[in-house]
Amino acid sequence: MGSTFSGLNTALTSLYAQRRGLDVTGQNIANANTEGYTRQRVVMHAQNANLVPGVYATTDAIGGGVTVSSVERLRNTALDQRSYTEHANSAFHNERAGVYNLVEDVFGEPSDTALQARLQDMWDGWNDVGANPTMKAPKSALLEQATTVAASLNDAAAALNSQYTSTRGGLDTYVGDVNAAARSIAKLNQEIVVAHEAGLQANELMDQRGRQILKLSEMVGATATDLPNGAISVYIGSAQLVSEYNVREIEIKQPAATRLEDLPLLDVTLQWSDNDGVVHAGGTMGAQLETLGKNGILKTISNRLDTIATYLARDVNSLHESAYGLDGSSGLQFFVDGSAVPQTDSTINASNIAVNKDLLDDVDKVAVSSGNPTAPQSSGARILDGDLAFALSELDDAQDGADAEYRALIGELGVSAQSAIRRRDIQNAVTDQVDASRDAESGVNLDEEMTNLLTYQRGYEAASRVLTTIDSMLDQLINRTGLVGR
Template sequence: MAGTFASINSALTAMRYQQVALDVASTNVANVSTDGYVRRRVVGQTLGAASAPAVWSRSTETSSGVQATRVDRMTDLLLDSRVRREHGRQSYLDSMAAALSRVETGLAEPGSSGVAAALADFRSTLADLGNAPGSDAARSQALSAAATVVDAINLQSAHLSDEASDQRSHLLTSVVEINSVASELASTNRTIAAALGGGSDTTTLMDERDALALRLAELTGAKASVQGDGSMYVELNGQPLVSGYNAARLTVTGGVAADGSATGGPVTFALDPDTTGATTALTGTFGGDLGATVDVLDNALPSYIAGLTSVARDLADHVNAQHALGFDASGAPGGKLFDYDPADVLGTLKVAITDGSKLAVSAIAGGGRDGNNATALATAVDVDDQYQRLVNGFGSSVASARQLAKNQQALTDQVDSAREQMAGVSLDEETVNMITAQRAYEAAARVMTTLDSVLDTLINRTGLVR
């Protein structure tokens, strides 16, 4: 209705609206450091005259105040999608660079304790033995240098094996976390739907929903999108990981056993959409931390192990072939200096002889102090270039991974900054909002006081005769 009493209602709704605005600003300030929190903003709506006046009458209302219709989260769906995509790529590159860097450290190249230094020392001792074939000390030193080469190769192989084992364990742990986060997201979707149906505020639930979707993107590179009912749909390699209230279960079907051991072959996965055991194989490459782990296990480590195996096998074969052409201290033909099982070169490589007199130093039978074959053996240690190419190639891969991670970080920081500008809490801005709401509340209260005075005059003093 129009008139003084209607004005009281306008002042009352204004006070209520400004109280909500003050509460929202206070909540923003309280959560300025809360991870995943998205800034809120209250949306007001003018209360006007009745939209459907009664027949034979018309409303004389000019206004009826204001009301808070909803509290919005300051987000942009496209920007959120970009954030998830870039964080998935960043997680992949960071995990790849970290794993390769650990392997590079274990190579100990260049350095005095690596394979390259051991090969150089072995070649040097063989050359010295060629100059002093009758020296028992020189023979012992040559055998010791050969054992050092084997130890250096075995140590490097052990580091690679340990890294592979760690990566397999990490993969199994990641799968458990992926399933847990997916299940939690599906539960959050259900809670959001229930809250929307009951008219409750869902902003906090949506913050949790977005944080869970971001975590899944970082873990797997999965794509996520918000549905019309407020739920989050997550797709992994074309298959639904989270759909509505249901979360599929990710399982490892090949490459890694349940106890973390290797089963041979590439790492494969499947999704059980309804957790009944009827799985669907996942094809294609993965992103995020999971994709990096799979890439390390299926490509980076096997490639280097194959190269190191080739170096060890060629070293043993070349030296053994030359050693067989010589004669030991007793005049007997030389046998194998190195021995290995072709099925597991790195795991079985060893020095075949333990007695220095068995070294075939002489190039002629009964050559006495002839050391020409020792010199030839030094020349047969010819895998340095092959090993250097292997190490340099791996080093280039590590440097590339680091550079890509650094470049990606610039893009990730850019989208994070854009999202922070929209969703982040600015204390200065919220302070202004709080002061604005406070002053508006005081103004509405002043209007209420003025109207109270007007009504007092109308009721108690109008018509009085003095």
């Protein structure tokens, strides 16, 4: 038969257990809005009165009360792994769509002030010059329009280079952030393993580690694998970044390009610090590497822009050099390399194209006539026509000219940008669904916590009433038994 005093211990264990439940519920409520927090749940089990059950055990006691066996962290590992993957994909597509949006802003098409409209203004200017070959005003207007076209190409090239430089600087920052996060995870691994070996709870430390892994997944496409001792191994691709307490660092292979002009002689590659192996990054850094590489988005568009400038200079110069100006000059290039120190063998491209300064200084040198107006003629009449100016005005319809190349570039850019935005939106919707499932599993529901709070409160009150009742019984037994007849 169980002891009379055993009921006190049973009620006391209930008080301890219900209070622990109240503490954990309060912790959940306090962290309802804490990013990355995982709700916790008290796991209780009944204690056996026979601490060591055996064949000859004869006690018939009901039980030994209740004990808190653990405080569970309500986490779904499969959803965690899915979340890391989807967040990495979202970060990749967000960065990629952002790159295309910035490139579209560089060109600003369609617009009345964008390059396409300015090219058309220049071709119309040649038509006006052809109609009035002896007048200075149309030539001055033409030179201004051509200068605007050249400046638009220069500005677009500079904007692309600026975007490259800023993205390249961001990649350097992310490399440092990845290494710092990896070191933080390794440190948390060690603390969690020590806590587990000591029989202590490390739920909050595991939440911190989970936030760091999610951060790594977004930055570099990292994934994670749980280990039996409570630690986690983190991978980039199939290579380990964190192995329990050990960390491998990543770096940008040197020498590396820092400007568009450095490509393709130099490239931008991510490698492991210990063995120079290539890091197969995903997430934001994966998109940045795709943007910055020698065959990347920015270099490809920059090359197309240079092609437009080259075609423009080639077509205009070939006709202009064969024509004559009002002063009889001929053989002058209309577009030239406008670099501060032009190279003799340099190719005219988007960054250096400019209108010939000789023409800006003297508009009569603008070549528009098929014949030399200053040459002596047998009839005594000067040959001055605008045939070459009219021919130049028709270059906008050339199948292999600058306009056709530019329209093709803008069309392909629009398609690529639209595709990137659509993929981003689809991926973000998938990520939101995974996050919603993850939050339903591990997020704090205040209504549920309030219900638990009342449940533990009532349990604590009931255990207290049991203690009071047993105390009253013992008082009757000890202080009042045997007093009859005195």
